[in-house]
Amino acid sequence: MRSFEYARAGDPADAVARFRPGAMYLGGGTNLVDLMRLGVAEPEFLVDVSRLPLDRIEPDGDGLRVGAAVRNSDLGAHPLVRERYPMLARAVLAGASGQIRNMATVGGNLLQRTRCPYFQDVSKPCNKRQPGSGCPAIAGDHSNLAIFGHSSACVATHPSDMAVALAALDARVHVTGPGGDRVIPMPGLHRLPGDEPERDTVLAPGELVTAVHLPAPPPGASRYRKVRERASFAFALVSIAAALDVAEDGTVRDCRIALGAVAHAPWRCERAERALRGAPAGEESFTRAAGAELEQARPLPRNAHKVPLVRNLIVLTLLELAP
Amino acid sequence: MEITLRVNGSRRTVEVDPRVSLLDLLRERLGLTGSKKGCDHGQCGACTVLIDGRRANACLALAVAQDGSDITTVEGLADGDRPHPLQAAFIEHDAFQCGYCTPGQLCSAAGMLAEGGPSAVTEDMAADPALTAEEIRERMSGNLCRCGAYPNIVTAIAEVAR
Ligand SMILES: Cc1cc2nc3c(=O)[nH]c(=O)nc-3n(C[C@H](O)[C@H](O)[C@H](O)COP(=O)(O)OP(=O)(O)OC[C@H]3O[C@@H](n4cnc5c(N)ncnc54)[C@H](O)[C@@H]3O)c2cc1C
Ligand code: SF4
Ligand code: FES
Ligand code: FES
Numbered sequence: 001m002r003s004f005e006y007a008r009a010g011d012p013a014d015a016v017a018r019f020r021p022g023a024m025y026l027g028g029g030t031n032l033v034d035l036m037r038l039g040v041a042e043p044e045f046l047v048d049v050s051r052l053p054l055d056r057i058e059p060d061g062d063g064l065r066v067g068a069a070v071r072n073s074d075l076g077a078h079p080l081v082r083e084r085y086p087m088l089a090r091a092v093l094a095g096a097s098g099q100i101r102n103m104a105t106v107g108g109n110l111l112q113r114t115r116c117p118y119f120q121d122v123s124k125p126c127n128k129r130q131p132g133s134g135c136p137a138i139a140g141d142h143s144n145l146a147i148f149g150h151s152s153a154c155v156a157t158h159p160s161d162m163a164v165a166l167a168a169l170d171a172r173v174h175v176t177g178p179g180g181d182r183v184i185p186m187p188g189l190h191r192l193p194g195d196e197p198e199r200d201t202v203l204a205p206g207e208l209v210t211a212v213h214l215p216a217p218p219p220g221a222s223r224y225r226k227v228r229e230r231a232s233f234a235f236a237l238v239s240i241a242a243a244l245d246v247a248e249d250g251t252v253r254d255c256r257i258a259l260g261a262v263a264h265a266p267w268r269c270e271r272a273e274r275a276l277r278g279a280p281a282g283e284e285s286f287t288r289a290a291g292a293e294l295e296q297a298r299p300l301p302r303n304a305h306k307v308p309l310v311r312n313l314i315v316l317t318l319l320e321l322a323p
Numbered sequence: 324m325e326i327t328l329r330v331n332g333s334r335r336t337v338e339v340d341p342r343v344s345l346l347d348l349l350r351e352r353l354g355l356t357g358s359k360k361g362c363d364h365g366q367c368g369a370c371t372v373l374i375d376g377r378r379a380n381a382c383l384a385l386a387v388a389q390d391g392s393d394i395t396t397v398e399g400l401a402d403g404d405r406p407h408p409l410q411a412a413f414i415e416h417d418a419f420q421c422g423y424c425t426p427g428q429l430c431s432a433a434g435m436l437a438e439g440g441p442s443a444v445t446e447d448m449a450a451d452p453a454l455t456a457e458e459i460r461e462r463m464s465g466n467l468c469r470c471g472a473y474p475n476i477v478t479a480i481a482e483v484a485r
Contacts, residue, residue, distance in 0.1 A: 004341055074443075089441065098431065
């Protein structure tokens with residue numbers, strides 16, 4: 001590991017003031033320290049933001065405000081989150097292990113990097129790690145990479161479970177930085193790779209996530225489901241966060257669908273949602289909605305299995321949520 | 324950088340390079356070799372310790388970032404000569420073979436028993452479920468055992484959870 005300086009920031013303004021080129025913010029370190037050990041991240045200066053006074057979960061209007069330094073385990077265990085946003089609690093608890101969730105922060109979880117095997121291996125080229133060096137995943141191992149929104153420069157996926165639930169919940173990410181404060185609606189924090197795969201998010205250098213605001217929970221039933229290779233402690237092959245509100249006459253009043261592990265960002269299924277609103281809540285409409293979303297899928301040779309996986313997951317989850 | 328920690332009840336002030344993990348500090352500088360290094364990437368749980376009472380992977384924790392924290396390792400679980408109830412249950416139920424994962428299993432179980440709340444296998448997120456074998460397996464999934472002593476580990480933990 002390359003040597004670096006370390007400082008603990010006292011408050012968000014202090015963290016931003018200390019930031020300089022070559023610096024990185026440190027949350028729980030569960031992703032960053034790992035990437036430093038692998039030689040993928042080589043910061044010269046770590047500004048520790050894990051102990052900032054951003055560790056509270058508080059009611060905010062008809063929603064909830066979650067500080068960026070809240071630990072993943074505290075988010076999943078909070079009574080208001082469990083009661084009002086069970087989809088979010090379930091998504092958080094489906095990620096990593098008890099130990100990692102105790103360390104990981106909300107800010108760090110959002111900004112964790114892809115698990116693409118080439119990105120993590122410095123002996124291989126990778127456009128995300130080293131712009132312009134190429135993308136070996138396209139001709140190589142992309143079995144767990146993107147089917148939506150990828151580019152000829154990068155086919156990586158974002159691995160967070162929590163971010164998928166936040167995308168379905170219309171959460172807003174509060175940010176402060178050298179240019180002042182701003183609010184970014186999910187899933188707009190993460191970008192598609194285009195020809196700049198080195199940029200995971202829309203954040204500018206030095207911008208610090210301070211909080212996540214959850215608006216009032218969507219009406220109706222909701223669920224987070226994760227498909228993985230083993231029952232626990234594994235990243236998703238595909239995951240879904242869905243909410244379904246069905247009117248008296250049996251038609252869909254409103255719905256939210258977001259997918260994980262299928263794109264460079266949590267994937268909000270706007271086409272499927274549009275196809276569902278006003279349609280009768282049943283298997284036929286659900287299958288049609290999944291099909292409408294999958295029209296824009298561009299599977300790669302070795303990840304085409306994700307297409308039926310997504311279709312079945314959307315249909316089964318909506319059937320489970322329908323009254 | 325100079326940091327001060329409480330390790331198993333005693334105050335320790337040490338000079339560390341920012342690159343040093345809490346695990347390497349414990350094992351190589353403080354002589355506490357109970358915590359094991361399996362993977363050094365957060366994937367196996369052999370390095371699990373309690374930081375301010377909460378279980379964490381010492382391999383992913385930078386020592387400098389723990390300045391001011393209270394650390395408990397497997398060496399600090401027992402009360403003098405009296406083994407921790409989990410240690411007694413592990414012996415009683417033969418919950419190990421080679422023993423390499425055991426310190427991490429013990430610290431993880433001690434942290435887990437203090438946690439409560441739902442897990443990924445709990446049906447109702449608002450409920451506080453009983454610690455069934457299924458719940459224990461899910462909550463302990465961050466600790467791998469290459470000898471496959473899982474059935475006895477679960478039995479030992481279940482006995483203490485009761
Ligand atoms: C073995 C293993 C299994 C895992 N399994 C899963 C899984 O199944 N599902 C899942 O979702 N995740 C999983 N994870 C990933 C884990 O959730 C992330 O590592 C964790 O959430 C990152 O949070 P952190 O606070 O430790 O971030 P750090 O590692 O400290 O930081 C991550 C990134 O975020 C930046 N950052 C941190 N805080 C801020 C902030 N406030 N503002 C701006 N930038 C910031 C850092 O600069 C860094 O680039 C797993 C990790 C491991 C090691
Ligand atoms: S998919 Fe993206 S992260 Fe993976 S090798 Fe290609 S450029 Fe790198
Ligand atoms: S050594 Fe820390 S988790 Fe494997
Ligand atoms: S007892 Fe050998 S690894 Fe668990």
